[in-house]
Amino acid sequence: MSPTAARITAVDTYDIRFPTSRELDGSDAMNPDPDYSAAYVVLRTDAEDGIEGHGFTFTIGRGNDVQVAAIDALRHHVVGRGVDELCADPGTLNRDLIGDSQLRWLGPEKGVMHMAIGAVVNAVWDLAAKRARKPLWQFLADATPEWLVSQLDFRYIADALTPDEALALLNSGREGAVEREGVLRERGFPGYTTSPGWLGYSDEKLSRLARQAVAEGFTQIKLKVGADLADDIRRCRTARSVIGPGIRMAIDANQRWNVGEAVEWTRALAEFDPYWVEEPTSPDDVLGHAAIRKAVAPVKVATGEHVQNRIVFKQLLQAGSIDILQLDAARVGGVNENLAILLLAAKFGVPVCPHAGGVGLCELVQHLSMFDYVALAGTTEDRVIEYVDHLHGHFLDPVVIRNGHYAAPTTPGFSAAMRPESIAEFTYPGGTFWAADLARQGLTDQKGAAA
Ligand SMILES: [Mg+2]
Numbered sequence: 001m002s003p004t005a006a007r008i009t010a011v012d013t014y015d016i017r018f019p020t021s022r023e024l025d026g027s028d029a030m031n032p033d034p035d036y037s038a039a040y041v042v043l044r045t046d047a048e049d050g051i052e053g054h055g056f057t058f059t060i061g062r063g064n065d066v067q068v069a070a071i072d073a074l075r076h077h078v079v080g081r082g083v084d085e086l087c088a089d090p091g092t093l094n095r096d097l098i099g100d101s102q103l104r105w106l107g108p109e110k111g112v113m114h115m116a117i118g119a120v121v122n123a124v125w126d127l128a129a130k131r132a133r134k135p136l137w138q139f140l141a142d143a144t145p146e147w148l149v150s151q152l153d154f155r156y157i158a159d160a161l162t163p164d165e166a167l168a169l170l171n172s173g174r175e176g177a178v179e180r181e182g183v184l185r186e187r188g189f190p191g192y193t194t195s196p197g198w199l200g201y202s203d204e205k206l207s208r209l210a211r212q213a214v215a216e217g218f219t220q221i222k223l224k225v226g227a228d229l230a231d232d233i234r235r236c237r238t239a240r241s242v243i244g245p246g247i248r249m250a251i252d253a254n255q256r257w258n259v260g261e262a263v264e265w266t267r268a269l270a271e272f273d274p275y276w277v278e279e280p281t282s283p284d285d286v287l288g289h290a291a292i293r294k295a296v297a298p299v300k301v302a303t304g305e306h307v308q309n310r311i312v313f314k315q316l317l318q319a320g321s322i323d324i325l326q327l328d329a330a331r332v333g334g335v336n337e338n339l340a341i342l343l344l345a346a347k348f349g350v351p352v353c354p355h356a357g358g359v360g361l362c363e364l365v366q367h368l369s370m371f372d373y374v375a376l377a378g379t380t381e382d383r384v385i386e387y388v389d390h391l392h393g394h395f396l397d398p399v400v401i402r403n404g405h406y407a408a409p410t411t412p413g414f415s416a417a418m419r420p421e422s423i424a425e426f427t428y429p430g431g432t433f434w435a436a437d438l439a440r441q442g443l444t445d446q447k448g449a450a451a
Contacts, residue, residue: 006047006083011075011120014040015068016418017061017428018359018391019437027200029226030254035061036391037428038359039068039116040418043123045083053127054416057115057330058358064428070116073103078120087128091151094121094336098153110308114333121334122364126414135409136335137370141177145170152340156311160318166343173346173376180374188405189369190380191387192220192250194357196239199224203238210242217404220248220275220384226256229268236272245273252278255306259288263295276300276324283307289321302326305355309333310340317348326386328355329364342372352377357388362399363415366406394422 021033037060043053059067077096086093097117098109106113129139140148149166193216196209206223213221223239225232232251239249251274257265262280277299281288283306293301304326307313316322325345327338345352354369356362362385369385377383385406392398397415400407409415425433 006045008043008078008081008083008086009046010042010044011071011078012042012044013068013071014038014042014423015064015428016040016056016359016423016426016431017064017434018394018426019433020390021061027198028224028252028254029199029256031060032200036359037061037064038418039064039071039119040423041071041119041123043078043120043127045127047083049131051127051130052417053123053125053130054414054418055119055121055123055126055334056360056416056418057119058361060358063112067112067115070106070112071119073113074100074116074120083127083131086124087131089150090121090124090128090334091153091336093124094151094333095153097121098333109311109333114308115331118330118332118334118337121336122330122414122416125335126416130413133412135412136367136414137374137408138181140335140339140367140371141181141375145174148339151336152343153310153336154340157314157340157344160314161340161344161347165347169343169346170376173378176378177375180378184370184374184408188402188407189366189373190384191218191401191404191406192222192248192353192384193218193387193389194222194224194252195387195389196221197223197235197252199227203235206235207238207242210239214243214247216401218247218387219404220250222250222252222278222386224254225251225269226253226265229265232265232269233272236269236274240272248275250274250276250278250302253280255279255282257281259285259291262288262292266292266296266299270296270299274299276302278302278324278326279305284312286312286315286319286321289316290319293321293323300324302353304328305331307331310337310344313341314344317344317350322350325350325352326355327352327365327368329361329368330358331355335368338368342368342376346372346376351382353382353384354386356386357390359391360395360416360418362387362392362406363395363397366399366409367414369406370408394418394426 017037020036038056040056129136193213266277300323302324305328327341354365356365396417397411428434
């Protein structure tokens, strides 16, 4: 078969769940017992190269089956597409998925259906970068500005960012890109760690992990806050005394507060010099964030991991609601929409410090920040990628952290592929781990009951 005839032959999905709630890893004020999970998708082709596209979106347990069902609902848009055309223009599939006139009712462009689109679109970018034999960050950085602009959907954002402005930003972003690529390969991209700060950890564990983070070269840590103010004061004091004044300490409330509470609580913690307060309130509350930002300055306001699409990001930027934009690789509609979000941030001069952690979010999002550094924003000043040291061993191309920096991936693709043995063990409910666990509880056939 000639390569031009190759087609997508299958869209296979997997419900993969890790029992993280048992160690309180990932615990915060809104999510006390997450089982970090991936709704995972593999695009298979009949091309002779045997290359597959891998993608996923992240959930925290129950509902991962709903997320998988949403990906399944997109299958008919993908199977049968020509692989060359798909990889030459992922934007067309992106628009077709968003434009499905019946599925669109479930959004539009938000929630479970949109995250499903993100998983599929990201799998296409994984496939395209692998076929080009480049890690995704480099695939994007090497692309022409004109082609990148063609991959964006300007619908609903053209009042804030026009195609001409996007092109101008990408053209100026190319100046010095070769030198920056060298720096990136040499030094990596700065990270910060949330590992010390989970709410369920003891003060002893917090101190130990904070000390370890500084020793490992991180210049910023983050603490979960928002459940109990007296606890937060004690934990922030403990962390600050361990890390000293020269290390940045962010706090993250995971949407716990009303606007007024967010202001009072942040002011009560101000003596510990928090660098940013993250998700102080609902991710949909554009004007609430603006009010909080005004009231808590100089503490910066950050949000984004639950911001559902480029349109809400546009408004957060237009309203002056955020100092830090925290895009997520698997929340919105995939790489195409994240390119639009990176360009919006560049237009408004707001630094992007991506959300990561979860399952595989570090693996994915590093590529977007590295592209941003090399070929768009052109700087790492005040830019850090979140890092959490969980679950990386389940990936074939796990992130590598050196001296507090993400090392630039060299393996082709989006670093999305999970180890086959991990998939076999943690697929829910039939994988070896869960089958044994559910059998112990007498719950073999009650899908969802024990997650
Ligand atoms: Mg967060």
